[in-house]
Amino acid sequence: MRKKLLFLFVFSICNYWGQIDYSKLIIGRNLGTHTFHDGLQTRIFGFTETLSAATKIPGPTLYLNSGDSVKLDFWNMSQGAPHTIHLHGLDVNQQNDGVGMLSFEVMHTEHGYYYFKAPHPGTYLYHCHVGSTVHLQAGMYGLVIVRPNDGNLLLNWENGESYGREFPLLASEIDTIWHNDTILDQEHDMTMPLYVPATYQPNYFLVNGKSGTQLSDISNHLLALPNEKVYMRLANIGYYGVRYIFPSILEARTVASDGRPLPAEVVNDTIEVLPGERYETFLQLGMDNSYPFTVEHFNLNTQVISSSQTMVIETTFSDVETKENLTFGVFPNPNNGIFEINEALTENYQIYSLEGKKLKESMESPISISDYANGSYLLCYKGNTLFIVKD
Amino acid sequence: MKKFILIVVSVFFYLQSNAANVSIRLVIKNGVLEFNDGTTVYYKIFTSSATFANNSDLLIFNEGDIVTLKVVNTTSENHGLSITGVLNLGVITASDSIQQTFNAPPAGVYRFFDPLNFPYNEYLGLSGVIHVKAINDLTPYFYWDLREHQLTWNESIPLGNSPILNTYQPYYFTINGNSEPNINLDIVARVIGNVGSEVRIVIVNNGLSIHSMHFHGFHAHLLNNSKNTAHEGREKDTFPVYPKEYVVLSFVPDKPGEYPVHDHNLVAVTGGGIYHAGMFTTLLIAP
Numbered sequence A: 001m002r003k004k005l006l007f008l009f010v011f012s013i014c015n016y017w018g019q020i021d022y023s024k025l026i027i028g029r030n031l032g033t034h035t036f037h038d039g040l041q042t043r044i045f046g047f048t049e050t051l052s053a054a055t056k057i058p059g060p061t062l063y064l065n066s067g068d069s070v071k072l073d074f075w076n077m078s079q080g081a082p083h084t085i086h087l088h089g090l091d092v093n094q095q096n097d098g099v100g101m102l103s104f105e106v107m108h109t110e111h112g113y114y115y116f117k118a119p120h121p122g123t124y125l126y127h128c129h130v131g132s133t134v135h136l137q138a139g140m141y142g143l144v145i146v147r148p149n150d151g152n153l154l155l156n157w158e159n160g161e162s163y164g165r166e167f168p169l170l171a172s173e174i175d176t177i178w179h180n181d182t183i184l185d186q187e188h189d190m191t192m193p194l195y196v197p198a199t200y201q202p203n204y205f206l207v208n209g210k211s212g213t214q215l216s217d218i219s220n221h222l223l224a225l226p227n228e229k230v231y232m233r234l235a236n237i238g239y240y241g242v243r244y245i246f247p248s249i250l251e252a253r254t255v256a257s258d259g260r261p262l263p264a265e266v267v268n269d270t271i272e273v274l275p276g277e278r279y280e281t282f283l284q285l286g287m288d289n290s291y292p293f294t295v296e297h298f299n300l301n302t303q304v305i306s307s308s309q310t311m312v313i314e315t316t317f318s319d320v321e322t323k324e325n326l327t328f329g330v331f332p333n334p335n336n337g338i339f340e341i342n343e344a345l346t347e348n349y350q351i352y353s354l355e356g357k358k359l360k361e362s363m364e365s366p367i368s369i370s371d372y373a374n375g376s377y378l379l380c381y382k383g384n385t386l387f388i389v390k391d
Numbered sequence B: 001m002k003k004f005i006l007i008v009v010s011v012f013f014y015l016q017s018n019a020a021n022v023s024i025r026l027v028i029k030n031g032v033l034e035f036n037d038g039t040t041v042y043y044k045i046f047t048s049s050a051t052f053a054n055n056s057d058l059l060i061f062n063e064g065d066i067v068t069l070k071v072v073n074t075t076s077e078n079h080g081l082s083i084t085g086v087l088n089l090g091v092i093t094a095s096d097s098i099q100q101t102f103n104a105p106p107a108g109v110y111r112f113f114d115p116l117n118f119p120y121n122e123y124l125g126l127s128g129v130i131h132v133k134a135i136n137d138l139t140p141y142f143y144w145d146l147r148e149h150q151l152t153w154n155e156s157i158p159l160g161n162s163p164i165l166n167t168y169q170p171y172y173f174t175i176n177g178n179s180e181p182n183i184n185l186d187i188v189a190r191v192i193g194n195v196g197s198e199v200r201i202v203i204v205n206n207g208l209s210i211h212s213m214h215f216h217g218f219h220a221h222l223l224n225n226s227k228n229t230a231h232e233g234r235e236k237d238t239f240p241v242y243p244k245e246y247v248v249l250s251f252v253p254d255k256p257g258e259y260p261v262h263d264h265n266l267v268a269v270t271g272g273g274i275y276h277a278g279m280f281t282t283l284l285i286a287p
Helices: A002-018 A132-138 B002-017 B151-159
Strands: A022-035 A041-048 A062-065 A069-076 A086-088 A111-117 A122-127 A141-147 A165-174 A204-207 A222-224 A229-236 A241-245 A253-257 A260-267 A270-273 A278-284 A290-298 A305-315 A338-341 A349-353 A358-362 A375-381 A384-390 B021-034 B040-047 B058-062 B066-073 B097-103 B108-113 B127-133 B141-149 B172-175 B192-194 B199-205 B211-215 B220-225 B238-241 B246-251 B257-263 B280-286
Touching: A022 A062, A041 A132, A122 A132, A122 A229, A122 A278, A141 A165, A141 A229, A165 A290, A165 A305, A204 A290, A204 A305, A229 A241, A229 A270, A270 A278, B040 B151, B108 B199, B108 B246, B127 B141, B127 B199, B141 B151, B199 B238, B220 B238, B238 B246
Parallel strands: A022 A069, A062 A141, A165 A229, A222 A305, B021 B066, B058 B127, B141 B199, B192 B280
Antiparallel strands: A022 A041, A069 A111, A086 A122, A122 A141, A165 A204, A229 A278, A241 A270, A241 A290, A253 A260, A253 A278, A290 A305, A349 A358, A349 A375, A375 A384, B021 B040, B066 B097, B108 B127, B141 B172, B199 B246, B211 B238, B211 B257, B220 B246, B257 B280
8 A cells, every 4th residue: 555655656746747837947157247338347147048148137037827837957057156046926835945055055067956836927036045145136136927827928917907018127236346256256155154245335226237328228228019008027136125117198007016916906107116026017108209217226224216217118110029929910901991800809999090190999890991091000909009001 | 621621711712802901011221232243232122021132022912901001211311102193101211210001002013112312212222012902813923023233323322423314324134133043033033833824923114224025935915014005915925114114914824844034135134244144034834
């Protein structure tokens, strides 16, 4: 009987872990270089997906589907300290929690596996949890985005709300004194103290690894189509508080935090994100060319604002990534002025001219633009925008 | 035998659920707070203990209790004790005492503090946590009183100075006056629970910094949030506790193990420049 039970136990374990839906190689590195907007360079730690990849802040974003059985194969190729991966907010068990002293550390040239399931769609973080005050400041962090179980790229969770595009923003800071070799290369011995500098006075404030003029530079504008509804994944892994302040015209609505829907959505242009928190916010774009917004970093001891930087959402008809997972399509397109959406309509659509003038709003189907001249128009439906060509 | 059990249970519920006359004598004392690395700072507390402690007393009442509070000032400075919206004892001069009887306020969390020389006397330790429990609330609670400490402030304030808040840069971080690993030796703070059994934690920030508390292993249900009542009902793994505010949370562990909880401003998990001798504790969950 005992043998049978043992067999069943081993079989079920093997069977369980045999059903890995998502497997990824992650490499911990200690010898990267980060270049700030003013040209200054500093040493960083970080995570990469390949040995040849450059170490960047933040590390690669991990995209999962809810319910996936996940296996991360973590290699430490850092020529230095042990590292781990803590799956921040994913509520994994102790063995896979990535806290060295309570589970396991991965030494240089060694590797370890992290197994978990991600049951709740949302925005999460991963980071090293060895000497974490030093190793996070050094750059060992990234985002985890869990999508609905069908992998829908344009829906926040199962039976949730759709959007046309998402923008993950991960805030942090760097105090370059903390990046000196004497701090980063300390001997890591669990029986010995790990020291941090006497003060933390960051001199660079980052979003997605960019700072200052990099953030407002046209090459870093967040590109979307006019009238799109976009989904902001707002996270903070730094040691300062962060406020994302959007123009009121974008009607910011925050609907989720830390991977869970809020009991009631919050309509507020300012979203305060404290270290380790994540918020998910809808913005409704219009036809303006650009929507600048502000990112403030503030000191948690004094509440003094240390940095106020500008980022830009730019609307454009070109240079926007092709969307492969639109929840709907239209046919025919091009057309003679009569076309249909390929699903039962559940809300109004809007037709816009390319100049941004709203021509029509209705649930009527088939859709008619027969009264208008031949040319291109925009169809907005469920937060998505599609080009319609009448010829 | 059945009769005996019935009597015991009845007495138990009587004690738990009925208002009582409660007498408390708190002594204001000057002393020294010692951190893990042996560093000491000048400190003050409200205490019922004969000896100096790391933190002011935790006061727990039942709703409807009639409380007689006597505060004795053994220091050479004037002090006071106030509970916002409940009572203010006024100035208690050096070597004097004041006694007042009051009805315990409605169930909830309150702070008591010295309103004189605000916020400096309070910063030096003269503040604490009051929990008024609802009738028949038998849930076990844990209590975290969050604070930070900047050595130069503890030297400067007793000399009559008022340090500039905009330059505040604490170097030690404590829960109930302890840093890691000693937080886990404090039975009031260290969460020991069981899978399937609700855990409740009262977190009060008696410091001056914002603390962003992160839970490993579990999301917490925010029952009360004095700063943002609109946040009540949220499920969070990380949430801020603002200065002079509190959060009451609940969670039901779904798995056993030992899981850290710490401030995710990771400077606050250090103490005296050493990782992780700061605001860091663990939840110990039995199967």
